[in-house]
Amino acid sequence: MQTPSKLLYAAALALGLGANAFAGDTTSATRTMAHIMINMNHYPQESEKAELKQIAESTSATTAEHILATSLLNVNHKIRQEDKPMLRRVMTSAASSETERQLAKALFRLKHRVSDKDKEVLSQLADH
Numbered sequence: 461m462q463t464p465s466k467l468l469y470a471a472a473l474a475l476g477l478g479a480n481a482f483a484g485d486t487t488s489a490t491r492t493m494a495h496i497m498i499n500m501n502h503y504p505q506e507s508e509k510a511e512l513k514q515i516a517e518s519t520s521a522t523t524a525e526h527i528l529a530t531s532l533l534n535v536n537h538k539i540r541q542e543d544k545p546m547l548r549r550v551m552t553s554a555a556s557s558e559t560e561r562q563l564a565k566a567l568f569r570l571k572h573r574v575s576d577k578d579k580e581v582l583s584q585l586a587d588h
Contacts, residue, residue, distance in 0.1 A: 486559045486585055489515045489525045493532060493563055494586035501573050503536050524550045524560040528567065537572050544568070559585055 492515065496508045504512060515521050515529035527550055531543040539547065550556050550564040562585060566578035574582065 486557075487522075487525070489518070489521050489529070490557075490559045490563060491586050493525075493528055494582040496532065497563070497566060497570070497574050498579055498582050498586060500535070500570075504532060509533060522557075522560070524553075524556050524564070528560065528563050531567055535567075535570065538570060539567060 492511055496504055496512065500508070512529045512533045516526055516533060518525075521529070527543075527546045531539055531547055534540045534543055547564045547568050551561050551568065553561075556564070562581050566574050566582055569575060569578060
């Protein structure tokens with residue numbers, strides 16, 4: 461059985477991460493993920509995991525939101541090695557929204573919890 465990360469990776473490659481793959485600004489999904497990351501300590505709580513699963517499985521979420529939610533679901537003190545390539549794509553793609561890039565950067569740097577600097581950025585994203 462393939463993991464959600466592998467399925468997302470395959471889907472993103474199949475889509476070519478084209479210009480419309482990461483369209484959009486701050487959305488309900490990105491605000492939710494920012495809130496979760498601000499308060500997270502080592503890994504998401506069970507109630508947060510349920511929210512992240514909804515985003516990861518949502519047909520209305522962008523490809524970047526799927527990648528971010530799945531990577532965040534997989535956090536256990538830090539991001540999984542398997543999630544790093546897709547997070548890098550979100551961070552560097554011109555097609556990613558600024559909000560998606562900022563979330564990916566904060567998630568990529570996460571070590572047990574987000575830094576104070578990242579919390580400031582995430583707080584701004586969460587309030588939009």
